[in-house]
Amino acid sequence: MTPVLAWACGVLAVVVAALAGIATVRGHRLDDRLLIAVAVLEAAMLLQAVIGFVALAVTDRSVDGVVFGSYLVTTVLVPVVGAFWALGEKSRWGTGVLLVAALTSAILVVRLEQVWSTGA
Amino acid sequence: MPEQPSSHRTEGAEGAVSPRGSGAMRHGPGRVLVAVYAVLGLSATVRGSYQVLFHFSEAPLAYLLSLFAGLVYVVATAALVRATPRAWQVALVAVLVELVGVLTVGTLTILDTADFPDGTVWGEFGRDYGWVPLLLPLLGLAWLRRTRPQ
Structure with a gap:
């Protein structure tokens, strides 16, 4: 795990x-610009998940x-599920859903980094 | 027949959805409420299951309560998404259980720390979860009041 990538995701x-x-x-409703931003976040989360699982497999530390x-797994799922739930709402509350999903993602990344650095 | 762009997705043959009709619970602000419920349901259920499975003896009461709270959130989420009159009643019960749960467990964890050596979702009125567990049942009740089936 690299703290740089976790920071970038956060x-x-x-x-x-x-x-x-x-x-x-x-x-404002959900638009393409916002969806692209979610896609970028998701790409970063996927990269982090791949690197994270590899790091978990090769580490000597007890994590x-x-x-x-x-x-x-959750960090990868949350932006996608959030985007789909947001897409079903053609009002400002669609972007409200995305706000919840993105905040949740940020908290998950912080927790992920804590689990990695402290082992629990 | 061309699809009407303004109509909501409908359940079976019930036809168009009025603001207070079937399906209203999962639209508008309810959309965000469902999202927050889903997040809490997922985190508390997964965390609670893990604690019960792997660390049960360390803090049995706290872990069972976490798991129970998580399942209540999952029930509330599912009921809000289903959005039928029957689901409205289920959601009301779930939200009331949450409110009683967070107030009771919140008070107990402050008065008696011995029974709660580790955190639980409703502990200290949901402090571990940014006090969302305390706020959520109040928002839930307000939303259910607005979407009460006639």
């Missing part, structure tokens, strides 16, 4: 949350694999 998640939050406040693995 910052991306916060950026998506900010964009989604602004859209919700302004009453709780079940916990770490569940976090990795």
Whole structure:
């Protein structure tokens, strides 16, 4: 696991949350620009998951694999499921859903990094 | 027949959805509420299952409560998504259980720390989860009041 990538994922998640939050406040619907931002976040999460599972397999340190693995899987799922749930809502609340998903992603990345660095 | 762009997705043959009709629970602000419920349901259920399976003896009460709370959130999420009059009732019960749960467990964890050596979802009124567990049943009740079936 590289802290650089975790930071990048965290910052991306916060950026998506900010964009989604602004859209919700302004009453904007989900648009392509926001979906591209989610796709970039998802790509970063996928990369992190691949690197994370490899790191888990080769590390000598004692890291709780079940916990770490569940976090990795969840970080990949949350942006996608959030985007699909948001797409079904043709109002400002669609972007509100994305705000929740992005904030959740940010928290998950922080927890993931904690699990990796402290082992639990 | 051309599809009407303005109509919501409908359940079976019930026809167009009115603001208070079937399906209303999962639209508008309810969409976000469902998302928050799903997040809590997932995190509490997964965390609770893991704790019960692997660390049960360390804090049995706290872990069982986490798992129970998670399942209540899952039931609430599913009921809000289904959005039928029957599901509305299920959601109401789930939200009331949450409210009682977070108030009771929140109070107990502050008065008596011995029975709770490790955190639980409703512990200290949901502090581990940014107090969302305390806020959520109130928002849930407000939303259910607005979408009460006639």
